[in-house]
Amino acid sequence: MVHGQSGVRFQNWARSYGSSPEMYFQPATVDEIKEILDLARQRNKKVKVVGGGHSPSDIACTDDFMIQMGRMNKVLKVDKAKKQVTVEAGILLSDLNVELTKHGLALPILGAVSDVAAGGVIGTGTHNTGIRHGILATQVVALTLLTASGEILTCSESVNPELHRAACVHLGCLGVILTVTFQCVPEFxxxxxxxxxxxxxxxxxxxxxxxxxxxxxxxxxxxxxxxxxxxxxxxxxxxxxxxxxxxxxxxxxxxxxxxxxxxxxxxxxxxxxxxxxxxxxxxxxxxxxxxxxxxxxxxxxxxxxxxxxxxxxxxxxxxxxxxxxxxxxxxxxxxxxxxxxxxxxxxxxxxxxxxxxxxxxxxxxxxxxxxxxxxxxxxxxxxxxxxxxxxxxxHWAKAHTCTRRDFEKMYPCFQKFCTIREQLDPRGMFLNAYLEKVFY
Ligand SMILES: Cc1cc2nc3c(=O)[nH]c(=O)nc-3n(C[C@H](O)[C@H](O)[C@H](O)COP(=O)(O)OP(=O)(O)OC[C@H]3O[C@@H](n4cnc5c(N)ncnc54)[C@H](O)[C@@H]3O)c2cc1C
Missing domain, CATH: 3.40.462.10 (FAD-linked oxidases, C-terminal domain)
Known part of the structure; x- marks a missing residue:
């Protein structure tokens, strides 16, 4: 039985946004996350998953249920031949970087800090620089997602490719990212x-x-x-x-x-x-x-x-x-x-x-x-x-005053993302105030 805490105050890294979730969970297994989603469904609560809490906006805030992924932080598999690593989505990139060097590997690009989680950096489209390199999510080979209904979906460029195109910059609104497989390069x-x-x-x-x-x-x-x-x-x-x-x-x-x-x-x-x-x-x-x-x-x-x-x-x-x-x-x-x-x-x-x-x-x-x-x-x-x-x-993690009307004009595929989101989460379990402005 998973236990939640009440009275926890969440604050982002910059201390510019915070919230007081009714229940704060730190699950260690997928079954525990499923239990939290069951409870949220029964009580009609929203759920917000948080990684490193580094987003300089209120994208990671909620007053309902918060799932902090810090205990879901294992390296699950290193495929040396393919130079790929599969991790639980709560792992901090700072831990992953050290782990990868033990195998002579590295991520080809990182943002300015690594106290951020695998699920979180891809959630907001974290990027760095170099015109030959994409945003960090372009290193994602595959991921698994637990949806609001409790189903686990896998996606990659060949399996569920449309979901992959959505989930690689997911804003935290498609479900709980459980694992991520990254393409690495030799350590450099x-x-x-x-x-x-x-x-x-x-x-x-x-x-x-x-x-x-x-x-x-x-x-x-x-x-x-x-x-x-x-x-x-x-x-x-x-x-x-x-x-x-x-x-x-x-x-x-x-x-x-x-x-x-x-x-x-x-x-x-x-x-x-x-x-x-x-x-x-x-x-x-x-x-x-x-x-x-x-x-x-x-x-x-x-x-x-x-x-x-x-x-x-x-x-x-x-x-x-x-x-x-x-x-x-x-x-x-x-x-x-x-x-x-x-x-x-x-x-x-x-x-x-x-x-x-x-x-x-x-x-x-x-x-x-x-x-x-x-x-x-x-x-x-x-x-x-x-x-x-x-x-x-x-940038999805940073300040802006845009709403759905702006995003419809900015993104050629905005409607496609909305359709996928509504199919995966028809009740809006994974929405919060920030995301309501994006989608409504
Ligand atoms: C000092 C500093 C430096 C930064 N440098 C850069 C930079 O160089 N480049 C850049 O692009 N950005 C940068 N950022 C922004 C940062 O990379 C993003 O905010 C990133 O999303 C933070 O990751 P996080 O794990 O802290 O995510 P959080 O802030 O915890 O969450 C971000 C979003 O992801 C969702 N989420 C997190 N984990 C999961 C999961 N497992 N399943 C489902 N949803 C999840 C949350 O619900 C939320 O919507 C910086 C921020 C700071 C504070």
Whole structure:
């Protein structure tokens, strides 16, 4: 008999959203999850499954039943010949990365952090960068799903292919993802090189940069022309680091947080802060070599609000120049650094922001120095307007103000996903407030 706890408070990583589920479960077996779904059906409750709780929106919140997947975290099978690994969906990628190195394997791409669960990262279309690489879900070979009725379905490109196209970016609304099989590659080292540039240079030579480095991205410092370019590429060289002493001792982080807090009283300082930190930390060249997952991941120390839309890659220049122009003509609108610009190959998943097109992700942030919210509405709305104008689609895990009407226009296969969802979950057991806005 599975036991639920009452009185547990759920909060996402950034502490920007939370909820108080009536019952909080941490099942260790599929039978226990089935029992929870039976109970939810009997009591007419909604169910929300949560992985690492890292989504910077309310997509993982519920006031009904919450299933935390942390105990469903085993590696079930490693197929060395095919270089595939099958895991329970609650495993954190940080644990999986370590486990894979024991077999000489690695995931070909990861997001910025690995304290996220296998079921969770594919749930929201997590991505990183590199135009030869798709979002993380493109590494999924197969998965199993427990539906609202208690049935277990398997899907892959050859078995239930339409379900596979839906379930690889599932938003947590199709059922409980139980297992995921990932395609891996041989373990590899990455060399990261960073160097300064300008927005004009990087936008004028975008194709060169995309071709030159397998995992190319850049950071733009809003209110300035400054850009830091980051190349990450396979290497046979041994581990090494030339990162600055300033970062090593983390003084930069503390100073930045303090100055950002001061700027909440003097918003005009933000442009100077962006300029100062670019000069202090990003004007030199740095190099760093390590195991792939240690280079993909970095330490995100600050809590922040974030938006991250994917626009068609050919709109990158126009959209960024318009964002820059908007900030220049509205000096009262402040934007913290960096605007992180990343790229991903198009795919075929029904609700992937990269569905049927190569994409550029434009990630904007506003920090919360010492937990204080900095006004961001004007920046958020200006950015959203530009992203929409250029055919953007918001990251499912991050802030946006879109509703079903927007998604119907954005996604050629939106209706197909809705039909699959309604077939699998006619009562809407796996919906929450966030998902109601998406589907109704
Ligand atoms: C510091 C930080 C850095 C980040 N970096 C990146 C980045 O580089 N790129 C990027 O794209 N995103 C990034 N994100 C966003 C993050 O990758 C996504 O929010 C991701 O979905 C988090 O995974 P999670 O396991 O924490 O999912 P959760 O937040 O726990 O859940 C996300 C969704 O998946 C559902 N879900 C989770 N597990 C299951 C399951 N087993 N069955 C059914 N539904 C399930 C939940 O119900 C919810 O709808 C970052 C977030 C943070 C806080």
């Amino acid at each position: 080292y990455l060399q990261e090189a960073t160097f300064p540039s300008t927005l004009k240079e990087v936008l004028d030579n975008l194709n060169n940069h995309l071709n030159k480095s397998e995992y190319f991205r850049f950071l733009w410092f809003p209110h300035t022309e400054n850009v830091s370019i980051i190349y990450q590429d396979h290497t046979d060289k041994p581990s090494s680091s030339s990162s600055s002493w300033f970062w090593d001792y983390a003084i930069g982080y503390y100073l930045l947080e303090f100055l950002l807090w001061v700027s909440t009283f003097l918003p005009g300082l933000v442009g100077w802060i962006n300029r100062f930190f670019f000069w202090l930390l990003f004007t030199g060249k740095t190099e760093h070599i390590d195991l792939s997952y240690k280079v993909f991941n970095y330490e995100c120390r600050f809590k922040q609000h974030v938006q991250d839309w994917a626009i068609p890659i050919e709109k990158t220049k126009e959209a960024l120049l318009e964002l820059k122009g908007t900030l220049e003509s509205n000096p009262k609108v402040v934007a913290h650094y960096p605007v992180e610009v990343r790229f991903a190959r198009g795919d075929n998943f029904l609700l992937s922001p990269c569905c049927q097109r190569d994409s550029c992700y434009v990630n904007i942030i506003m920090y919360r120095p010492y937990g204080k919210d900095v006004p961001r509405l004007d920046y958020w709305l200006a950015y959203e307007g530009i992203m929409k104008k250029y055919g953007g689609r918001p």
